[in-house]
Amino acid sequence: MTKPFISLCPEITRADALTLMDWLEDECVTRYLSDSRHVSRFIEDVIGRVQLPVLTHLFNQGGRFFMAYDRHDVPVGFVRLVKTGRDCEMVLVIGNRDNWGRKLGASAIREGMKLAFFEMRADKLIAKIHMENTRSLKAFEHCGFVLESQTPTLKSFAMSAERYLRLLREGASNHAADIHITEFDKERLTSLLVFEHPSAVFELEHEIERAIVVEPRQVPQNVVTMNSRTLLQLDDEEMEVALVYPEDADDSAGKLSVCSDIGTAILGYKVGDAFDLRMTNRTRHIQIRKVLYQPEAAGHFHL
Template sequence: MNKPFISLCPEITRAHALTLVDWLEDERITCYLSDSRHVSRSIEQVIDRTQLPILTHLFNQGGRFFMAYDRHDAPVGFVRLIKTGSNCEIVLVIGDSDKWGRNLGASTIREGMKLAFLDMRAEKLIAKIHPDNSRSLKAFLRSGFMLESETPTLTSFSMTAASYFQFLREGAGGDSTRIYITEIDKARLEDLIAFEQGPAVVELEHELERAIVVKPQQVACNVITMNSRALLQLDDEEFEVALVYPEDADSNAAKHSVYSDIGTAILGYQEGDAIDWRIADRTRRIEIKKVLYQPEAAGDFHL
């Protein structure tokens, strides 16, 4: 899989904070950040005044802060989301200069969009970029943002929630492999998540929005639909799983809820597909080896 992979994690450790300070002392980064000196000093003060190993709560005052990890679970940057009313501003930095030029910025933007629109429920996402930061300008344009305003010192881009959902449905969200879901499964799952919240719901809603919807009678027999059983390879380990609704989940019987990391990850994929997904706080490679049972293929449309 060649598509750059990024995951955003809210937990901030002392080691992360020290890495952030190093990034914010790099003039190639700070020249584009209007308040970078202030941010760097603030982080250093946070480190000095507390000995706590986890500093997450201190970084989430006045906004939400996330470390960005690549597929090798190495921190490569950060995202900050600041919501004011119905609008949200995104601040993004790829701090690891060795990773520049690998399209990690665009992947990080997409993850930030997911959180802003599906978790924080923003109506508009705004990015304010230094006009000389050509790499960031291109990344936001590739991600579907539109120019909102421009001055000699600041270029503002924005995307509305409606545009974001259209972006996903058209398959323009940067996901290299499309997924398929039946009309019945989508309706049931949308009812399921209507009043739920949390990271699992965000990921599931994202997958539902970007999926190609088909009639149950027309879904290919090698697609993982709800209540399917499949043989997976997780890194180097093979095992069977059943994808079920939350009330039917049973880890002892390898029945994984669609809310679980593995459950959301495999929904709608086909035999032969391989994906990177963050499971239990680390990135894993999942390959769909074989669909062993699919209700639609067996004529069990009631499941």
């Protein structure tokens, strides 16, 4: 069975706003959303007042707003992250009832955690959920959130950054297939992160944290390591790429920076692995077809 896929997109278009309005007119969707009337009035006002195709800046007032898309590039919900001090609160809605029960909520939560802890640098992520909202309660518990407090109507769940990193390193976060990187690659990549803007490389930092670290001589020969040459299938197109450090990148020569979308995505995967990746405005399907050259397999341990 294909795992649920969700990507959180920061750009909010006018079409997205109209979709949100449709969702917020459904009483089953807004039943447990405490500020649904306020949100609905805000969106209606924006649509009527602002004649722009992109409305991202208006939706990000007081927090970060993301549309949630499935692998078919269809909007299925939204996530809002509001940071106060070192804590961040998540609001999650799967907007179309036809999508309920597909475990898209848990996938959206995992993507939201990645943003909260790696891009927004929160110390703790909080979710306040209505006592009768059993789907949301189960989804947050499934993702490892711990009950922190409750009232007669609300349960407050929390995930600390420390707990999140531990679950990530233990492979308990269920993000994707296991990936492997060498000790040498991890050391160089970690040094690279120091010189990059955190928001630009948070996906790479996330992948490094969840990777299984092995000695260079022990990495399987079918794994994509740094400076490997790999044959990929991108949707229906085959392409040969080399995974390199930013200073060596040359797209015209097929040398992809590890900080690029595809570069980050393929790091540590092995031949046969396949996954979906949201790039710009659409989702692409990537499969690792063949590792044509791997430094470690060739005995080149310090490339």
